[in-house]
Amino acid sequence: MTTAQISKKHNLLLLDYDGVVADSLTAITEHTAAFCRDRGLGQGLASAAIACMRSATLSGLIQAAGITGEHVRDYGRFLFRELNKNPSRVPLFDGIPELLRDLAKTYTLCIVSANHSAVVRQRLESAGLVDVMTHLYGNEQPGGKAEHIRQAMFSHGASAESTWMIGDTVGDIRAAKQAGVNAVAVTWGWQSLETLESARPNLIFEQPEA
Known part of the structure; x- marks a missing residue:
């Protein structure tokens, strides 16, 4: 995954945690x-x-x-x-710490996860990465991922066209489409390239690169 394919005007990046950031x-x-x-x-x-x-x-x-x-x-x-x-004990994917720090120089980053935000926060803190995220949306908060995507857009004053949801499952892609934002799929997570392609994301990345 590189920043070259996502224009810098697209300034809100929402990342799933399990399967995108953490190899859980x-x-x-x-x-x-x-x-x-x-x-x-x-x-x-x-x-x-x-x-x-x-x-x-x-x-x-x-x-x-x-x-x-x-x-x-x-x-x-x-x-x-x-x-x-x-x-x-839960490793981060190789290249992810460097990628997140690089992206945070240009983009606003949030986590939108089906995991509890306390779990996400603890792991990011242990890796020295919690400060690169402006907000962590977890399963303890009302609503599903599509609603959390909308909340993030509202909180940061971002338009749908300037928001990208990055996930590793069909569910992440569908949540992005339901919220009306761009969907990015990554293949190093839980589901295969073939499965992800069936949901027709806007972009697919096969490895994290800063």
Whole structure:
């Protein structure tokens, strides 16, 4: 991903966290497997189920893992607790710290995530990156990603044409389109190039580059 294909007049960049900034799939898969195993709920997240996910939200993870009934709320609390225990255990993708610092020199950056903003904040703080973000929108705030995109546009006085949502799932692309902004897909996250292309994003990047 380079800044060359996004004009500098497009000054609001909204980034998903899991799968764009943080390589969290392994950690989330392992935590989900442990949760399901301890409660006799099966194996957790299978690769095929992840590939078919339309949105990497908590509800999407719950559905993909086959978690039902009274276990749903427990899973959300369990995952939040485990991800907060050691934020640095979740690696950032190679090149992302440099890319974010470079982008922040020219663009306004926000996180729009289906994760809890406290989880995102802790990890960015541990990497010395929280100051490059002007706001963190997480799942504890009312509304979904499309609504958070609109809130970010309003807060920063940005037009739809000057706003770009950068995500790694079909759900991110759809949220961008629902909010009327430009959609950028990255292929180093949760879903394949073929899956992302099916949602017709404005741009696709295959590696982060400053």
